[in-house]
Amino acid sequence: MRLKHWFYTVPLRLRSLFRRAQVEQELDEELRYHIERQIEEHISKGMTEEEARYAALSAMGGVEQRKEQCRDMRRVRWIEDLMQDVRYSLRTLRKSPGFTAVAVLTLALGVGANTAIFSVVNAVLLRSLPYKDPDQLVMLRYNYEKEIKGFDPPSVYKVADFLEWREQAKAFEQIAAYQPLTADLTGSGEPERLAVGYVSANLYATLGVAPALGRAFTPAEETVCDAPVVILSDSLWRRRFGGDPQVIGQAITLGGQSRTVVGIMPYGFRFPGESDLWAPLELSQRFCRKRVHIQGAIARLKPGMTAEAARADLSGILERKRQGFPREYSGIQVLGLNEWLVGNVRLALLILFGAVAFVLLIACANVANLLLARAAARQKEMAIRAAIGAGRLRLAQQLLTESLLLSLAGGVAGLFVAKWGVELLVALSPPGLPRIDESGPSSLLDGRVLGFTCMVVVLAGLIAGIFPALQGSKIDVNETLKAQSTTRSAHNSGLRVLPALMITELALALVLLVGAGLMIKSFLLLMAVPKGFNPDGVLTLELRPGDTNYRFGSPQRFAFFQEVLARVQALPAVHSASVTGFLPLTEPNSGYSLTNVIEGRPPFERDKTPAFIVTHISPDYFKTMGIEMRAGRPFAAQDGGEAPRVAIINETMARNFFPHENPIGHRLVIEGPPSTIVGVVADTRHFGLDQMVQHEVYLPYPPDSDLKRITDWKMSLVVRAASGQNSSTALSTLADAIRNQIRAIAPNEPLNHVITMDERLSNSVAQRRFQMLLLGVFAAVALVIATVGIYGVISYAVSRRTHEIGIRMALGAQARDVLRMVIWRGISLALIGVALGLAAALALTRVMKNLLFEVSATDPATFALIALLLVGVALIASYIPARRATKVDPLLAIRHE
């Protein structure tokens, strides 16, 4: 019934709208026909023509009113009104281009910033992962009792665990394992170090992603040792092999081993992490003598199974195991994949999103300010419109149309701001921001983002426009039209809202500024942390010769590093060079947790066993890194190898283990004969500036043959440039020279990662810097908009009070008094805003506690400084209009009435 009804009525409505001229003409013709027939009728009954026309017209009762009634029947009145409002708004906005430009720009900034941040939030937090039913995917992880950041404790039981889970766990459809490592691609072209995901054969099936070309690994390939197959990522395939499908079936050399390419994954698939290619993970220990580690396990839950049930399932299996190995782990985590991927950036992103919403609110308040001031100036116009029959609703609708148009224009401009902003965000985003690049940066602005923008535009238009519309349409026709000049009607209640808006703006800006201030202070404190080393003019390069000639721990491998050192040290621009097993801000080679590490002491209680990092270094390491000796001596050329064992410890270890005695001369027991402590060095922030200093033991490289643990699978070359050679050009020349020296003896070693220690340091704080930068930019934008707002409100108030100021000056007020009066007005409002803002900031900054470093979320110094800053800004923003007020010519001001 309804539908059939529309079938008839929709065409009629459309006709009324789009063929309006014809419809009007027909209406006119229809009524004219009626009147003419009526006249003929009257004449035929004996009236004169004059009488007949009069009678016919009066029977109709006003042709124009009837037409209007007929038009009302068309039910498209509201659309017509809307069009009229839009046309009228466009005209009025065009007539005041300054106002329009400021309002549109303000809104464009607000909308653009919101869209840009939302597009990142969308890509990182909202968009579903590019896997089949991603909600069913979970990560499995042990809870270790002792955890050293960035250092996974040795986990020899893991493969066995994994196989047990795979056999016994009932909660999962599939469980896949992976181990991300690196390996060198050699052969054709420059040697390159690639991220290799060693994965169980069912990883792709678990994620529900099939290779785009070729095949996945087969279960047989995970039960043999080093099955010589490999699957390429789309990006590596395109970059290195020109996207040639013929590469399938060809052999490549990876880590010195020849492997056949069997498949290519679709674009965007890089799991785990940012893998360049994949190789099978050997899961059968029977065939493989080498120790296989599993760093991660990912599983697909059976339909209807929850992560909690899966955890209980696995814990049951683990419980049985704990009886055998009670101290290794304390439980197991089952985490949703999405949570696992973005868990640690969620808070930061949400805070940024909140901050940018504040920017938009401030922008809206500012536009509302402008609209209110304008509405006050347009009172006469409104009164006239009311007098000729526009209802209050109609007036409000007109004003609201105006603000919505403004926000629409702001939204369109904002999309450009957003596009540019997104590009900037992607360029600036720290390496750790997951998922941002999953499907290319251009896809960040997708349908959901556009929908969000539309919503923001409408909301902004309503928020900015609702107050001005309500105030502007509240018109006392008589009073307004009677008043000679608009300056008199200062009782207009709209003006009472202005200060409230200004206070709101200030309070919001203060919250943002405090947030940014806390971040900046954190960052400054972080940069001021004593690093323990001197990064200036230091070049680093990770060396992992993969050739079979240099087996781990072999004299040949040591000889290789010796040769590299000798060649590099011979370069003229080099101050010193050395190799180390553990470069600050990278991953360590080995760590220990031993119960009786100090000779002659009772063993530590089991749950108080200290963990410490062991680093093997060549003699010049401390000199090269600029790490200061606190006591004793550095290693010498004769240390290491089969010479009597010696060790150097860091200050933290000296303080904790030898609080009341000199550690030098004591002996540490680490695998084999004890090592005599010969020196103490300064603490270094090995794991990052914001991380705790660990206990550290340095041992000379090469170790003796009693030390079974492999220490030199990766060694970092550290080179300090000679003094005066540490400009960036000098360093890059030096880097080339170093590359040439190494290439001469190891042509297969990738050399593209020569990187200065300063860059490493900078990368390690990239995420904090990114957050600080964004929050800082938002706060700065908020400050600018709010300043403009204060300035606008005060200047407006001054212009309305010109008359009053004129009278005061005529009565003898000095310029000083006027200045004080106007400025006091601004400051008093600012103080209220600051007080409210401080209260809000106290409540809100708590959420960013985890993003801060050594700064309390309610840091009094930051709060005080920002409050002062805002009061200062308010002072300046009021001073300019106040100065203008003092220039008022009393005669002119009074005569103006």
Next chain:
Amino acid sequence: MSKPTDLVQGTLDLLILKILALEPLHGWAIGQRLKQVSGDVLSVSDGSLYPALHKLEQEGWITAEWKPSENNRRAKFYSLTRLGRKELEKEAANWNRLSAAISRVVKLKEA
């Protein structure tokens, strides 16, 4: 909106629909026919006829067509649609019920 909120308005709709059910007519003729059929008892002011016609047209109950009239000039002739016929049946039934009820009340004997 066919809700008979005020009786006169609703009744006018019914009358127009009924007259148009007999034959398509233009506005002036509808007014004439109404007077003539009701024996001059029901006469609609010319003014309220046209808004009512336009409303019925917009509801889709009647449809209009420009045709030469009996005096050979172009006039807007209205005719009933299928929807309009249904509406007429509904309104007529309503009216019959209402008028019957009213006349029963009116015919009550006074004690």
